[in-house]
Amino acid sequence: MSRSFKLILVLAAVLFFAKYFEAKSLTFSRKETDSQIQIGRKVPDFSLQDVSGRKFSVKDYFQSKAVILWFSNLCGGCQANIPVLEEVYRKHKKSAELLAVSQLGRDTKTVKKVIGKLKISFPFLIDPEGVVCRLYSGGYIPDTCPLNNIYFIDKNGILKAVTHYPGLSKEELEKNIKMLKGGTLK
Numbered sequence: 001m002s003r004s005f006k007l008i009l010v011l012a013a014v015l016f017f018a019k020y021f022e023a024k025s026l027t028f029s030r031k032e033t034d035s036q037i038q039i040g041r042k043v044p045d046f047s048l049q050d051v052s053g054r055k056f057s058v059k060d061y062f063q064s065k066a067v068i069l070w071f072s073n074l075c076g077g078c079q080a081n082i083p084v085l086e087e088v089y090r091k092h093k094k095s096a097e098l099l100a101v102s103q104l105g106r107d108t109k110t111v112k113k114v115i116g117k118l119k120i121s122f123p124f125l126i127d128p129e130g131v132v133c134r135l136y137s138g139g140y141i142p143d144t145c146p147l148n149n150i151y152f153i154d155k156n157g158i159l160k161a162v163t164h165y166p167g168l169s170k171e172e173l174e175k176n177i178k179m180l181k182g183g184t185l186k
Helices: 003-034 076-092 108-118 131-137 170-182
Strands: 047-050 055-057 066-072 096-102 124-126 150-153 159-163
Touching: 047 124, 066 131, 066 170, 076 096, 076 108, 076 170, 096 170, 108 124, 150 170, 159 170
Parallel strands: 066 096, 096 124
Antiparallel strands: 047 055, 066 150, 150 159
16 A cells, blocks of 8 residues: 555544544533423423524414424435425414424525425524524434434423424324324323
């Protein structure tokens, strides 16, 4: 092997391990967040803007609506299932608000493109620094989909369920929303 090839291999290994340990440290920080976001407890409030600059605060929906909070990096799996979310949102929007939160940082161009392409009518909020995503999803690795990315919150701001979407079928999503609205989702 040539000397320059060996140098390239060493540099590649250093970069790989640097990313690996960065990801590990993010994962370790999740334990701090887990204690804040727990089923049966009130969720923390936050305010973010959507792609057009309108400000949204989660607490503004409490007392009148349940909230489904969905964190998305707009991967292929998420985009393929957005039409189901849109259909369910339109059906239940009088009693349950769906708020999507982008995990793409300051990349509003991609979010706007997806909104236009898929004709999304629910609010798609921008989390430019990833603060809210880290608060809810823990120390996730950027550009990945967190294991827990959809939160079902009742009218009182109490977290009732958390799971992964698109890991839910349309029927399971509908069932969770109906139970959430009826106060029986545990």
